[in-house]
Amino acid sequence: MRKEKALLFEMGRSGRQGYSLPSSDVPGKSLDELLPKKMQREEPLGLPELSEVEVIRHYTELSTRNFGVDTGFYPLGSCTMKYNPKVNEEVAALPGFALMHPCQPEDTAQGALELYYKMEQHLKELTGMERFTMQPAAGAHGELTGLMVIQAYHRHRGDHQRNKVLVPVTAHGTNPATVTMAGYEIVQIPADERGNVDLEALKEAVDETTSALMLTNPSTLGLFEEEILDMAKAVHDAGGLLYYDGANLNAIMGYVRPGDMGFDVVHLNIHKTFSTPHGGGGPGSGPVGVKERLIPFLPKPLVDKKDDRFYFGYDLPNSIGKIQSFFGNFGVVVKAYNYVCMMGAEGLKQVSTDAVINSNYLATLLQKNYYIPYDRFRKHEFVVSAKPQGKKGAGAGDIAKALLDRGFHPPTVYFPLIVDEALMTEPNETESKETLDAYARAMEEIAGAIEEDAEKIAAGPYNTVVGRLDEVRAARNPILRWQEE
Amino acid sequence: MGGKHYLPLTDEDRREMLKKIGVKSVEDLFSDIPEEVRLKRDLDLPPAMSELEAVKHLNSLAAKNKHLNNCTSFMGAGVYDHFIPSVIKHITGRSEFYTSYTPYQPEISQGILQAIFEYQTMICQLAGMEVANASMYDGGTAVAEGAIMGCGTTRRSKALVSQSVSPFYRAVLQNYFNSRGLDLEEIPLKDGHTDFSKLEEMVDDKTASVILQQPNFFGLVEDLDGVADTIHNHKAVLIMAVDPLSLPLLKPPVDYGADIVVGEGQGLGVPPSFGGPLLGIMAARSRFVRQLPGRIAGETVDSEGNRGFVLTLQTREQHIRREKASSNICSNEALVALAAAVYMAAMGPQGMREVAEQCLQKAAYTREKLTALDGFKTVFSGHNFKEFAIKVPGKPEELNKKLLQKDILGGVDISPFYPELENTMLFAVTEKRTREEIDTLVRELEGWK
Numbered sequence: 059m060r061k062e063k064a065l066l067f068e069m070g071r072s073g074r075q076g077y078s079l080p081s082s083d084v085p086g087k088s089l090d091e092l093l094p095k096k097m098q099r100e101e102p103l104g105l106p107e108l109s110e111v112e113v114i115r116h117y118t119e120l121s122t123r124n125f126g127v128d129t130g131f132y133p134l135g136s137c138t139m140k141y142n143p144k145v146n147e148e149v150a151a152l153p154g155f156a157l158m159h160p161c162q163p164e165d166t167a168q169g170a171l172e173l174y175y176k177m178e179q180h181l182k183e184l185t186g187m188e189r190f191t192m193q194p195a196a197g198a199h200g201e202l203t204g205l206m207v208i209q210a211y212h213r214h215r216g217d218h219q220r221n222k223v224l225v226p227v228t229a230h231g232t233n234p235a236t237v238t239m240a241g242y243e244i245v246q247i248p249a250d251e252r253g254n255v256d257l258e259a260l261k262e263a264v265d266e267t268t269s270a271l272m273l274t275n276p277s278t279l280g281l282f283e284e285e286i287l288d289m290a291k292a293v294h295d296a297g298g299l300l301y302y303d304g305a306n307l308n309a310i311m312g313y314v315r316p317g318d319m320g321f322d323v324v325h326l327n328i329h330k331t332f333s334t335p336h337g338g339g340g341p342g343s344g345p346v347g348v349k350e351r352l353i354p355f356l357p358k359p360l361v362d363k364k365d366d367r368f369y370f371g372y373d374l375p376n377s378i379g380k381i382q383s384f385f386g387n388f389g390v391v392v393k394a395y396n397y398v399c400m401m402g403a404e405g406l407k408q409v410s411t412d413a414v415i416n417s418n419y420l421a422t423l424l425q426k427n428y429y430i431p432y433d434r435f436r437k438h439e440f441v442v443s444a445k446p447q448g449k450k451g452a453g454a455g456d457i458a459k460a461l462l463d464r465g466f467h468p469p470t471v472y473f474p475l476i477v478d479e480a481l482m483t484e485p486n487e488t489e490s491k492e493t494l495d496a497y498a499r500a501m502e503e504i505a506g507a508i509e510e511d512a513e514k515i516a517a518g519p520y521n522t523v524v525g526r527l528d529e530v531r532a533a534r535n536p537i538l539r540w541q542e543e
Numbered sequence: 544m545g546g547k548h549y550l551p552l553t554d555e556d557r558r559e560m561l562k563k564i565g566v567k568s569v570e571d572l573f574s575d576i577p578e579e580v581r582l583k584r585d586l587d588l589p590p591a592m593s594e595l596e597a598v599k600h601l602n603s604l605a606a607k608n609k610h611l612n613n614c615t616s617f618m619g620a621g622v623y624d625h626f627i628p629s630v631i632k633h634i635t636g637r638s639e640f641y642t643s644y645t646p647y648q649p650e651i652s653q654g655i656l657q658a659i660f661e662y663q664t665m666i667c668q669l670a671g672m673e674v675a676n677a678s679m680y681d682g683g684t685a686v687a688e689g690a691i692m693g694c695g696t697t698r699r700s701k702a703l704v705s706q707s708v709s710p711f712y713r714a715v716l717q718n719y720f721n722s723r724g725l726d727l728e729e730i731p732l733k734d735g736h737t738d739f740s741k742l743e744e745m746v747d748d749k750t751a752s753v754i755l756q757q758p759n760f761f762g763l764v765e766d767l768d769g770v771a772d773t774i775h776n777h778k779a780v781l782i783m784a785v786d787p788l789s790l791p792l793l794k795p796p797v798d799y800g801a802d803i804v805v806g807e808g809q810g811l812g813v814p815p816s817f818g819g820p821l822l823g824i825m826a827a828r829s830r831f832v833r834q835l836p837g838r839i840a841g842e843t844v845d846s847e848g849n850r851g852f853v854l855t856l857q858t859r860e861q862h863i864r865r866e867k868a869s870s871n872i873c874s875n876e877a878l879v880a881l882a883a884a885v886y887m888a889a890m891g892p893q894g895m896r897e898v899a900e901q902c903l904q905k906a907a908y909t910r911e912k913l914t915a916l917d918g919f920k921t922v923f924s925g926h927n928f929k930e931f932a933i934k935v936p937g938k939p940e941e942l943n944k945k946l947l948q949k950d951i952l953g954g955v956d957i958s959p960f961y962p963e964l965e966n967t968m969l970f971a972v973t974e975k976r977t978r979e980e981i982d983t984l985v986r987e988l989e990g991w992k
Contacts, residue, residue: 060845060847060849061849062849062850062851063653063657065657065660065661065664066661066888067661067664070891074891075891075893075894076628076630076888076889076890076891076894077628077889077890077891077894079626079894079897079898079901079974080977082900082901082904082905082974083977083978084904084905084908084978084981085908086904087904087907089900089903092903092904092907092926093764093792093793093903093926093928094926096766096768096794097764097766097793097794097926098792098793098794099790099791099792099793099794099795100794100798102892102896103668103669103790103791103892103895103896104668104892105665105668105887105888105891105892105895106888106891107891107892107893108888108889108891110630110889113630113885113888113889114630114633114634116888117634117637117658117885117888118634118637120640120653120654120655120657120658121634121637121639121640121654122639122654123652123653123654123657124639124640124643124651124652124653124654124655125639125643125648125651125652126638126639126640126641126642126643127638127642127643128638128639128642129639129642132644134644134647137644139644140549141549142638142641142642143549145594145597145598147636147641148598149597149598149601149602149605151632152601152602152605153605153610153611153612153613154602154604154605154606154607154608154610155604155605155608155610155816155817156610156814156815156816157610157611157612157814157815157816158608158609158610158611158815158816158817159610159611159616159618159622159624159815159817159952160622160815160817160818160819161618161620161622161955162609162618162952163940163943163944163947166608166609166614166947166952167608167609167817168607168608169603169604169605169606169607169608170604170608170817172604172607173604180588183586183587183588184586184588195680195681195684195819195820195876196680196872196873196874196875197873197874198861198871198872198873198874199680199684199872201871202722202871205722206718206722209722231860231861231862231863231864231865231868231873232861232862232871232873234861234865234866234868235861235864235865235866235868235870235871236861236871237866238866238867238868238871239691239722239723239870239871240722240723241722241723241724244866281575282575282576284575284577286577286580287577287579287580310576311586312582312585312586313573313576313581313582314576314580314581314582315580315582318580318582319580329874333549335638335641335642335878336641336642336643336644336645336874337640337641337643337876337877337878337879337881338640338641338643338644338645338646338652338655338658338659338877338878338881339644339645339646339655339677339838339874339875339877339878340678340820340874340875340876340877340878340879341680341819341820341874341875341876341877341878341879342874357718378718378721378722379714379715379717379718379721380683380711380714380715380718381684381715381718382680382681382683382684382715382818382819383621383681383682383683383684383709383711383712383715383807383818383821384622384681384711384817384818384819384821385817385818385819386818386819387680387816387819387820388816388817388818388819389814389816389817389819389820390819390820392601395601396597396601397546398588399589399591399592399597399600399601400545400546400591400592400593400594400597401545401546401549401591402544402545402546402588402589402590402591402592403585403586403587403588403591404544404545404585404591405544405545405546405547405550405591406546406586406588407585407586408544408546408550409546409550411569412550412552412557414569414572414573415552415557415560415561415564415569415572416552416560418560418564418566418572419560419563419564422563422564422565423563434575435566435571435572435574435575437572458648459650462648462650462651467648467651468648470647471647473862487549487550487552488549488550488551489551490551490552490556491551491552491556491559491560517846519650522650522651523650523653524649524650524653524845524849524851525650525845525846525847525849526650526845526846527649527650527843527844527845527851527852527853528843528844528845528846529649529843529853529855531843531844532841532842532843532853532855533841533855533856533857533858536832536841536855536856537841537842537843538660538663538673538674538675538832538839538840538841538842538855539660539663539664539667539673539674539675540660540661540664
């Protein structure tokens with residue numbers, strides 16, 4: 059089944075075309091009259107010439123070389139790869155949404171503004187925050203927006219010495235990167251033996267230079283921070299703010315809200331919790347919610363309502379400004395809104411309930427053959443340590459490849475960093491018990507195969523369109539585009 | 544309860560699973576949440592809708608909006624009404640693509656990885672650059688990240704941006720710079736173009752980068768010959784924001800000596816979606832590759848020597864480098880980049896050239912007709928691509944109101960961004976506009992004031 063796939067640039071023929079356009083019906087002028095020769099391109103564009111059939115077959119074949127949620131189980135930890143409802147795609151493609159221009163007058167966009175407005179109300183209720191901006195285009199973009207808002211708040215109060223952001227070791231990689239992006243220094247906070255943030259270390263770290271603590275709760279270990287209220291108090295007492303990374307919100311909807319836990323700023327990953335597809339790496343959407351005292355600093359504009367009319371409110375004198383060119387990834391928010399409409403309050407709580415049941419159930423099944431550190435109930439995800447298997451010669455990365463051979467997408471590997479040979483596993487609520495049982499059987503079989511012949515597992519995968527790819531070679535000798543030989 | 548069709552666990556399943564876990568009730572699994580913060584009431588959300596009801600509701604919201612299918616649009620300012628070939632939605636609608644995550648496991652992600660590799664190649668061909676990434680969020684964030692990259696590579700903290708760069712981009716750029724404590728200075732305009740004598744005065748040995756846009760926000764093609772030398776003499780970098788659909792026709796950035804090329808790729812087969820999702824383009828000369836933000840696909844071989852593709856140079860990225868990463872970007876706009884790649888594959892060099900030429904011709908025709916009307920005046924002299932600024936004899940808002948009665952989305956009012964340009968509008972004319980539509984626009988405005 060191994061085979062290479064030709065590149066677009068190796069296909070086609072001069073003179074072929076894959077489009078049709080009407081001819082221009084305005085009186086034409088000579089090109090040189092409209093555009094001086096020296097401003098024109100000299101060499102023709104070096105793109106392939108393909109018929110429509112070739113284009114379709116090329117990309118259709120590529121799609122068969124790709125694994126999505128619709129292909130099979132995808133327990134990638136902290137990514138919440140839940141089923142993407144098909145109807146969401148349909149409503150977002152309605153011309154009345156997809157073909158709107160961002161500069162069209164507000165009176166011609168009342169439906170879109172109403173949708174933004176209603177979605178904001180729903181997100182406020184779900185999180186316990188007081189206002190949301192939909193402008194950030196992804197989770198990490200939301201993190202950056204959130205830190206910028208916090209920064210503007212401190213600066214506005216003349217609190218200029220707050221140049222540090224605290225981040226637990228269990229945090230997503232985006233958190234420390236965002237801290238740098240916003241011009242802050244990072245202070246890493248260790249975890250304790252129960253997997254919680256080490257409260258004493260946190261208390262030690264907070265001072266008058268603390269701008270904020272960024273926290274995911276439940277953490278990437280899938281564990282709820284039991285001492286969250288003491289943590290919040292420690293940070294607030296020092297004048298810092300609490301930032302909630304909403305990547306793991308899928309675990310707690312209807313049970314507890316970030317706003318009630320003491321968080322001042324929240325970002326949500328619409329493409330995780332709210333079922334919008336991840337698109338092979340986006341587009342996502344990362345709305346940011348804040349408490350009252352931070353509202354003046356949110357990006358412009360916010361959607362407001364007067365009488366029965368919705369409008370963009372630009373009257374935010376302390377706003378950080380813009381974070382995206384227009385109003386964010388509207389098309390993604392439409393899908394999420396449809397999802398919330400269809401789930402309702404009870405449905406969303408059931409999402410979290412089932413996500414947590416699935417996670418604890420699968421962890422229980424895997425415990426037979428694998429070491430799972432931190433013997434506690436998990437929320438939506440858990441982390442397996444394949445250290446024992448690694449010692450035999452096939453670690454987390456190899457187990458991942460063995461899962462590919464068995465038709466499953468593997469968990470997130472080698473993360474979080476505090477667990478050796480980590481397999482961060484998130485079986486979300488859209489998976490059936492039978493799927494989890496089948497996955498557990500595959501994992502058991504892999505554990506057995508490692509006992510028998512670890513080398514063989516370490517040389518996999520065997521049933522994929524290409525064998526294990528040489529990532530070191532790719533980085534050492536980067537080939538980043540096709541070039542004519 | 545809503546959404547049952549997305550929740551396969553039955554009550555029986557749940558009982559069995561809880562028993563296996565070893566707990567009596569589901570509440571036990573949430574027992575580590577402190578009692579005082581638990582939500583002790585139901586969430587206050589509207590009652591759940593069935594699929595039928597939700598579709599009806601969403602349709603009713605969509606029906607309240609005007610859009611490019613029931614209006615004739617002359618709006619641009621970075622987002623355009625270009626032709627979108629039908630093939631695109633059939634490819635981006637393949638759920639093997641759209642339901643996949645970032646391709647961390649390359650052996651089962653060859654489809655999207657190869658598509659990104661091909662997209663990177665196409666962007667390089669357009670701009671004449673040697674490396675491109677898998678995408679940024681939009682034009683504005685691409686400009687901002689490009690400028691931050693410029694500061695990183697030169698180890699300097701000041702950027703110069705022309706006032707002819709889109710005010711939407713500059714707003715995002717300003718925000719990113721404020722947060723990071725970097726300095727941004729604006730190069731003034733001269734007749735709607737970057738004032739190059741001012742640029743020459745302003746650029747110095749503390750300048751990290753100079754950011755220009757081609758065609759600029761007013762649709763004008765700037766004469767950038769020699770500008771790069773001035774910039775490079777101070778060891779600063781030239782960042783060019785481009786419209787990729789202009790590049791089949793216009794001299795590519797590499798010929799002007801650009802070091803980093805950014806831009807908005809929405810014109811490449813992407814619906815405008817009220818301003819998002821869009822497509823941020825990011826490309827550069829090869830010497831900048833290790834400072835490039837975001838995902839990059841690279842070619843390699845498998846264990847048997849077959850060609851394959853992986854995400855590469857990941858030591859630049861947040862999930863490996865954490866606080867030392869070149870950016871915090873994680874999710875980008877991969878599916879939109881796929882749409883753009885399909886667009887370029889289907890349109891090919893001739894199709895894209897034809898689009899660019901029709902834009903040029905139709906915009907020129909429209910400008911000529913409009914400026915022949917009483918009180919409508921060209922604001923700047925020069926060479927326009929598909930957009931032009933025009934001074935109108937009254938309030939732009941009123942003008943657009945009148946046009947809307949005929950289902951025409953008029954121009955974008957740019958006076959709020961340039962207070963010195965009173966009653967000035969930006970009109971965009973793409974290949975989709977017909978002579979009849981343009982003549983109707985002109986007829987409707989005849990005698991208007």
